[in-house]
Every structure is written in C-alpha cells, then in structure tokens.
Amino acid sequence: MPSPLRVSFSQQLLYRWDIIFDSHRDIRDHQNKTYYGMKKSYGVSSDVISCFMEASDENDPCHYVTDSVVEFCANANIQSFQHNPSAVNERIALVDDSDEQERRREYRSGLTAWELYQALLKPRWRPKVDDAGASQLPGQLEVPDAEIRRIFIASLDRWAVLALAATGSYHEARVLSEFIFRHLKFDPLVKARILPEGFPMFALEFHLPYFALRRHRLPQMDVRITDSGGALRKHEDITFLWNMDGKVDNSKTCYVYEANLSCMVSGWDYHKWSAHFFIDLYFEDLKADEDLESISDYEAHKTAGIALDPLAGGKKLREMMPRDPRNYFILVLAIRLRKVKKEWELLVTAVDEAIRTYVRPFHFLPEIQFTLSDAYNT
Numbered sequence: 001m002p003s004p005l006r007v008s009f010s011q012q013l014l015y016r017w018d019i020i021f022d023s024h025r026d027i028r029d030h031q032n033k034t035y036y037g038m039k040k041s042y043g044v045s046s047d048v049i050s051c052f053m054e055a056s057d058e059n060d061p062c063h064y065v066t067d068s069v070v071e072f073c074a075n076a077n078i079q080s081f082q083h084n085p086s087a088v089n090e091r092i093a094l095v096d097d098s099d100e101q102e103r104r105r106e107y108r109s110g111l112t113a114w115e116l117y118q119a120l121l122k123p124r125w126r127p128k129v130d131d132a133g134a135s136q137l138p139g140q141l142e143v144p145d146a147e148i149r150r151i152f153i154a155s156l157d158r159w160a161v162l163a164l165a166a167t168g169s170y171h172e173a174r175v176l177s178e179f180i181f182r183h184l185k186f187d188p189l190v191k192a193r194i195l196p197e198g199f200p201m202f203a204l205e206f207h208l209p210y211f212a213l214r215r216h217r218l219p220q221m222d223v224r225i226t227d228s229g230g231a232l233r234k235h236e237d238i239t240f241l242w243n244m245d246g247k248v249d250n251s252k253t254c255y256v257y258e259a260n261l262s263c264m265v266s267g268w269d270y271h272k273w274s275a276h277f278f279i280d281l282y283f284e285d286l287k288a289d290e291d292l293e294s295i296s297d298y299e300a301h302k303t304a305g306i307a308l309d310p311l312a313g314g315k316k317l318r319e320m321m322p323r324d325p326r327n328y329f330i331l332v333l334a335i336r337l338r339k340v341k342k343e344w345e346l347l348v349t350a351v352d353e354a355i356r357t358y359v360r361p362f363h364f365l366p367e368i369q370f371t372l373s374d375a376y377n378t
Helices: 005-015 035-041 048-057 064-072 083-088 113-121 158-167 174-184 295-303 325-356 371-375
Strands: 092-096 146-153 189-195 202-218 236-237 253-269 272-279
Touching: 035 048, 035 325, 048 064, 048 158, 048 174, 064 158, 064 174, 064 295, 083 113, 092 113, 092 295, 113 146, 158 174, 174 189, 174 253, 174 272, 202 325, 202 371, 253 325, 272 325
Parallel strands: 146 272
Antiparallel strands: 092 146, 189 202, 202 253, 236 253, 253 272
C-alpha cells in the first residue's frame, strides 16, 4: 500500500498545470503519425475502430468501451467509406485550422464524413526543413500548420467516428477514444486531466445531456442505432398532458428528445491544442433561420463574411475567442451551460403549465370543517 505522502503527491499531479504546457514543444514527429498507422506498422491486424478504441481500455479485460463503440459503428470501414451515401452526401462537420499567426487552412464550410477524413488525414504540421533550407516535401511550406484545430460535428454517427479513429494521432488516441465513448452515453461529466506519462498532455472535457422540447407534426427519429438495436437517442410524445382525451386537431405534437453536447480541449502546450465538439441536432428543424446550430447556417454566415465559432454556439466571432486552451474551454462551457439551462427551463415550464390546467384551485372545493373533537367522536 502506498504511503499517505505518496498518495497526496500523485493527487496533486492530476490537477496541477505543468509548466511544460506554457512552452513551445516540438511535436512535429509525434503528431503527424496516426495511432492506427503506427499500430498497423507493429503488426496489429484489427480494424480501424477496434484498434483506435483499445487505446482507452487496453488494460481492461472486458473491453466494454471498445465493444460499445465498435457495435455502434457496425459495418463502418475504410473500404466502404467512400461508397456509402450517408458518408459522402450529408454535411456533418466544420473544421478550423490555424497557426500562431492565425493563418488558416481553407476548407469547405460544411464537410461530409468522407471529406472530414480526407481533411484530417493531411499532415497537421508542415515537414521539417533540411540544412539547405529545402522542404522534404516541396510545395508544402505554403500550407500553415494546424497548431490550433477546432472540429464541430453535428449528430456524431458511425462514419464520423471512423473519420476520427482513422486520423487520430498516436498520443491523442488515449483521450479522444474515451471522449467519443462518453458522448455516445447519456451521462453528465465535467473533467480535467493531466496525463504525465509518455508524451505529457492535458485534456479538459464536459458532457451536458438534456431533454429538448420541440413541436413537430411527426417525430424526428434518430437513425443512429445502438448495440441493442434501438435508436441512440430516444424521444417521447407528451401531448397527452394538454389533451387527455386525445389529440383531435392537426396541430403540431409536443415531443421531448434526448440530446447531448460534449466538448474536449486537449493538447500538448499553450500553442498547440485541439477542440472537439459533438452536438445532437437530429431533432432540429435545420431550415429555421434562427437555428445557429445548423451546418448550413454557419456556412451562410461565413459566406457573408461573418466567421462564427460553432463551438461557442455562434455567440462569438471566431477571432474573438481566446487562444489560451483553458480560457477557451471555460468560455465554451459557460455558453453551453446557458443553452442547456434554457432547454431545461423551457421543458419544466411547459410541463408545469400543462399539469396546472388539471389542478382545481382550492377555493372551488367545498369548505370542509374538521376538528380534533370530530375525529374523537367518530
């Protein structure tokens, strides 16, 4: 059993911001290599998603995390990636890559899962320059480094998971794989980790599940399937609260939808980090003008010259967001907490008002006189 002094010291390491994160660290050789690619070079023969997810539970004999995500991503593989209609047609992601001078790589505003895979497969950092000043890969020096990478994914599906698993860097895999698993679950969490072993890095994350009240003529089904065969997120028709005798008109029906939004900011120093953000939007009317959470709306703003940060819910311009990873995380968390609070308040208020319509005020009830003496004589 470790001594109390040793336990206290290890607990401090878990939460202390290492000064190494405040310096410039050369990670070019480490982060341009994918986890799956390195494992494959060692002779690992498992599929992409199994290999990647094992980074989070390789010491767990049950492999529950790996099995859960693998079953969610059934039949998603590199061979069929480019030929799946959903993977190549549905725009689900936004990517923003910038260097320290805020020079940016150019991407289409909305990426499909296949395009996301192609974008993330490119080297994140430019190749080194030899002693003669020549690049090892001519023509690559004009592409800015992706020192800060922000990824926004709407309604994370199996093809988006595949894109992330196939391109995740070797050291990033241990936190990203667990983050994916936690988002697919429906449990709240706010967590900060310092990983000192190997190549030290930090990971700040939150998961905020909530129930969204929406009015639709027909329920918006979540087409993502879990390992049990049911939808990943469930919904419930609560119109009966307003129509005890049944709905007779053609008005919209009230549904409560399960939703989760998750964010992780992880990296290797103050200047080099990634932010992954997943949000469930399967139930939203993406044609609504006021819906800032749709890929198309962010694309329209960008075309108009207004670059919003989707991780901040479109509440902040991209250039106004802090470049310090800790400040960035706290700001996104604060904005998203307000959104979740608003959703909960909307739901509770609506249900409370519906229930009150069936509660008879006390002053309508007949007056009842009852005393202790009455009870004694009964």
